[in-house]
Amino acid sequence: MEILDLLLQGLSVSLVPANLMACTIGVIIGTLVGVLPGIDTISTIALLLPFSYTMGSTAALIMFAGIYYGSKYGGSTTSILLNVPGEAASVVTCLDGYPMAQRGRAGAALSVSAIGSFIASTIGVIGLTLFAPPLAQAALAFGPPEYFALALVGIIILTNLTGTSTLKSMMMVSTGIMLGTVGLDSLSGISRLTMGVPELDRGFELSILAMGIFGIGEILTVMTKPTTPPTLPSIKLRDLYPTKEEWRRSVPPMFRGGVIGFLVGLLPGPAATISSFASYAMEKRLSKNPAEFGQGAIEGVAGPEAANNSAVSATMIPLLSLGLPFSGATAILLSGFMIHGITPGPALITEQPGMFWGLIASMYIGNILLLIINLPLIGVFVQMLKTPLNILMPLIALLTLTGAYSINNSMSDLVLIVICGIIGFFLRRTGFEPGPLLIGVILGPSLEQGLVRGLIICDGDIWAMITRPISSLLLTIGALVILYNLTSWLIKSNKRRREGSC
């Protein structure tokens, strides 16, 4: 009950007009960042930092947090409508969101993703309210050996998401892992595979790869189609919202996605992206008809879109209770906090309760505001599909390129995103699914660095490394998944053979 009191106290802080205003501005900017493809949260907050100097510190923090969690709301919009992901975390949403839109269910997909975002964000904030300090401590139990195990299991589980050829998926994952090694290696301090191009030292930016291969790739695919695609059926108002059946199917994934996203968010790395892939994999496995996935299964939209939102709430936990930013977006939040004279860390909650609980309470309010902002926008966005594609697509391409430039203020990123787009275009044509490539790029470095660091820590003893409690648990899960897949494959092929012999 003590927490409830503190939260009420926080509510009184966050309802002060200046703070409520800051929250509203934050979530509106966040929504824009999310909807516009390519515009990146980190550079937006960095750009707005100077404008916050005249604001009170609590108001400024509330605004920055609002931009951060708000930006994960609209990320699915262009994924669903145009198959062009606005950010890496919404790549998965294309898989089923776009087929839904082609069937005239764009409104339902957008509604489900907005409501899923709201439910999961709220789950995340409740988790943050109740368990922040103990969860932060639990996250610290993950050392290099555990990251190695996690990355390995992640690659095993997430490789064949779309169910196309396993061989092709494995080729894509391997290519992804190789791409992940490009750049200045943090283990040796030397540049690898950069061919003397200094910009490549940074390694491939995840969002550039994702937006290039998926976004620009799709734009090229559409623009090179000789015939214009059939016009979409005109959408009536009641078609904008999910049917009862769609509801029934999407609520459990929202909650499951909320939980899985929250757990992934506690650990370093691009949590929002990983969590959306993880949620998709889980929904597909739990589904009674997995064959529907990829053809417009609403679970494949509801789960991942929920997961990336609760992941964002969870990334606030190490930031607030340890003072450690585990991602670029929380690093810029940390800068913002420090510039305003607030040092996050274990003492923050006891020393600045007004600020801390005010911020938490503002996240509850912000999420409600986001739902209020996003639901009516769905109608507007669906109307956008009436715009001829030969006008819409170049516009989206322009936005994507602008956003890509803003990430590192780098011209070479623009060249890279176009190259990625061309590669993405050919991958589609040849039936290679680029999803696993992204998994390789994300988890590859974790795998390598976890292994090398783990071996240093365990004095080169790999057995000691994989028998640490958490690693062995994770690796057992991985082994069980392989075993399960293998047996079900054997049973299936046996059946096929028997049927064939009949």
Add this chain to the structure above:
Amino acid sequence: MVLVLVGCSDIQTQTIPVSKAAKFPEKPITVIVPFAVGGGLDLTARSLEKFAPQYLGQPLTVVNRPGGAGTIGWNELAGANTDGYTLGITGIDMLLLPLYGSVKYNYPTALSPIVQVAATPMVLAVQTNKPWQTLDELIDYAKQHPGELKFGHGGIGSFPHLLGEMFAQTAKITIDQVPFSGASEATAALLGGHVHLSFVNPMVIREHVKNSTIKILAVTGEQRIDDAVLSQAPTFKEQGLDITLTNWYGIAIPKETPPAIKNKLAEGFKAMISDPEFIKNMNNIGLPIQYLGPQETQDKWLADSQKLTSTLEDTGILEKIKNQRK
């Protein structure tokens, strides 16, 4: 003949831009931060950004150019226009990079300092629940268990890595280095007990010291840190080990920038850094002000550079780090 020519060109660079310099700055000034957002250099830049319009007459625009352990951003600064509209944040890593070889510019000679803003020592931090509670106990343990202790740092050849190697050398112990990607990851590994010791920025660890999960065994500064929580930690010098190196943060500009513009910037930044509000702001962030003018900063670069070169070469640390970079 050569002298005359040099003389002429000197006069030219000084006279022609004077009229320009009088009006300088006429547009926002870019500040390159050669690392990603967050961290000491970025925070220094953003604090300056906050106060700039008042003292420079124009806003600063902070741009992050991360990558290559700082080389991408500092290379861009060294090759930037000499019109005074591109500045860059500097730190001690800028002196380290050329020592390892293979950088496009020798930064201490390709850049010229405008000001040193702040300086902070690093601290040797350990978990409180470990069997060593003082520097001597740690060294004793390490001597009895050579190679068992691991130290974490944010990148091969970075300042904390160097300090770890220096500590091992000076204390005559064997400790293994574990490279992480960035200071946050290294700190998390220390907090989780995956590495045993780490050299960290005092402010990053301050809250954890207060919370008594982390203990500071030694400080790399000449004096103890002036802070309620951190002043209890003794320096290395007090404990008989010669490790005195501090990290510093400043502003630099391409060498060929006209002196009139340099002076104008130096004056503006000096005034800004004397502002009590700015000082308070920086103290809050944990970056105590230590102002040095252009000439003094240049001298310090030279002195630090020489000190680092000789220590690194004499002790074989340079060779060791170069080998670890393979």
